[in-house]
Amino acid sequence: NAGVTQTPKFQVLKTGQSMTLQCAQDMNHNSMYWYRQDPGMGLRLIYYSASEGTTDKGEVPNGYNVSRLNKREFSLRLESAAPSQTSVYFCASGTGTHSGNTIYFGEGSWLTVV
Amino acid sequence: AQSVTQLDSHVSVSEGTPVLLRCNYSSSYSPSLFWYVQHPNKGLQLLLKYTSAATLVKGINGFEAEFKKSETSFHLTKPSAHMSDAAEYFCVRDNYGQNFVFGPGTRLSVLP
Numbered sequence: 001n002a003g004v005t006q007t008p009k010f011q012v013l014k015t016g017q018s019m020t021l022q023c024a025q026d027m028n029h030n031s032m033y034w035y036r037q038d039p040g041m042g043l044r045l046i047y048y049s050a051s052e053g054t055t056d057k058g059e060v061p062n063g064y065n066v067s068r069l070n071k072r073e074f075s076l077r078l079e080s081a082a083p084s085q086t087s088v089y090f091c092a093s094g095t096g097t098h099s100g101n102t103i104y105f106g107e108g109s110w111l112t113v114v
Numbered sequence: 115a116q117s118v119t120q121l122d123s124h125v126s127v128s129e130g131t132p133v134l135l136r137c138n139y140s141s142s143y144s145p146s147l148f149w150y151v152q153h154p155n156k157g158l159q160l161l162l163k164y165t166s167a168a169t170l171v172k173g174i175n176g177f178e179a180e181f182k183k184s185e186t187s188f189h190l191t192k193p194s195a196h197m198s199d200a201a202e203y204f205c206v207r208d209n210y211g212q213n214f215v216f217g218p219g220t221r222l223s224v225l226p
Contacts, residue, residue, distance in 0.1 A: 004157075033213060040123070042204060042216035043158075050212065058213060090157065101146070103214060105158040 002026050004106035006091045012112045013081045021076040021109050023091030031094040032074035033058075033103060034066060036087040043090060049074055081113045116140050116209050118217035126223040133192040135220045137179075137205030140186070147188045148206040148214075149179055158204065164188060175199070200224045 004025045013019055025032065030051045035043040035058075045058030049068040063085060065077045074093075078085055088110050094103035121136040139145060146165045150158040162173025169181040179190045188205060205217040 035216075040218055042218040044216070045213055048213045056212075101208065102148070102160060102163055104160070105150075107157040108155075 004091055004093055004104055006089075006106035006109050008109060009107065010110045012114060013078075014114055015082060017081050018077065018079050019081065019111075020078075021089055021091070021111075022073070023075065023106060024073045025091075025093035025104075026072065027093060027104065028071070029093035029095055029104075030071070031101065031103070032068065033092040033094070034064075034074070034076045035090045035092065036060065037090060037108075038087050046076065046089075078111075081111075083113045085111065086113045087111060116145065116207055116215050118205050118207050118215055120203075120205050120217035120220045122220050123218065124221045124223065126225060127195045128225045129197055130194050133177075133190070133195045133199065133222065135190040135203050135205075135222065137188045137190065137217060138186050139188065139205075139207050143210075144183060146208040147179075147181060149173065149177070149188075149190050150204045150206060152202045152204065152219075154201075161190070161203075195222075195224045197224050197226065 007022045033048040034046040037043045044060045047066040049055045052071045067075045088108050090108050091106045092103040094101045117140045119138045148163045149161040152158045162171045164171045164181045172178045177192050202219045204219050209215050
C-alpha cells in the first residue's frame with residue numbers, strides 16, 4: 001500500500017541548477033497536487049492537475065513547471081533554482097475536483113538551494 | 115480566494131487534559147473541511163473531514179470536530195491528550211472543489 005511516493009527525499013542544489021521532483025500515486029486518483037511548506041505559512045499550492053492532460057497554477061507557481069505524465073505521475077521541475085525555493089515539497093493526490101474530495105500526501109521532499 | 119484561520123500558532127497542554135485547536139474559515143459557501151496532522155519530518159495524515167453530513171465529525175485517535183456554520187468554525191477537540199498527539203495540526207478547506215487551502219498550522223505540545 002504505497003499511496004503517494006515522492007523522490008528524492010532530500011536534495012541540495014546550487015543556485016541556478018535545475019531539478020525535477022517525481023511523484024507517483026497508485027490509488028487511481030484523478031487529481032494531483034504539488035504544495036510547498038514553509039515555517040509559519042502552512043502549505044501553499046504550487047500547481048495542480050484536475051485530471052490527466054490538464055494542469056493549473058496555484059497560489060505560488062512562479063519558478064516552477066509541472067508535467068502530468070499520465071494518470072499516475074505528476075512531476076515538478078525547477079528550471080533555475082533560487083534560495084527562495086528552499087522548502088519542503090509535498091505531492092498529493094485526490095479523488096477528484098468535487099465536494100467530498102479528500103487528498104492524500106506523500107512523505108515530502110526536503111530541498112535546499114545554496 | 116477562500117481562507118482558513120487557525121487562531122493559535124502553539125498550544126500546550128498537559129497529558130490527560132483536553133485539547134482544543136481552533137479553526138475558522140471564510141464563508142462564501144459551506145465548504146468541505148478537514149483536519150490533518152503532521153508529525154516531525156513526516157507527511158500529512160488525515161484526521162477527519164466534514165462534507166455537509168453530520169456536523170459533529172469523529173476522526174482517528176479520539177479526535178473530533180464540530181462544524182458550526184453560524185460561527186464559521188471547525189474546532190478540533192480531544193478529551194484527553196496523549197504524548198503521541200504532539201505534532202503540527204492543519205485545518206484545511208476545499209476551494210470550490212478545485213483544490214485545497216491550508217491554515218498556517220497549530221503546533222501542539224503535550225507536557226508530561
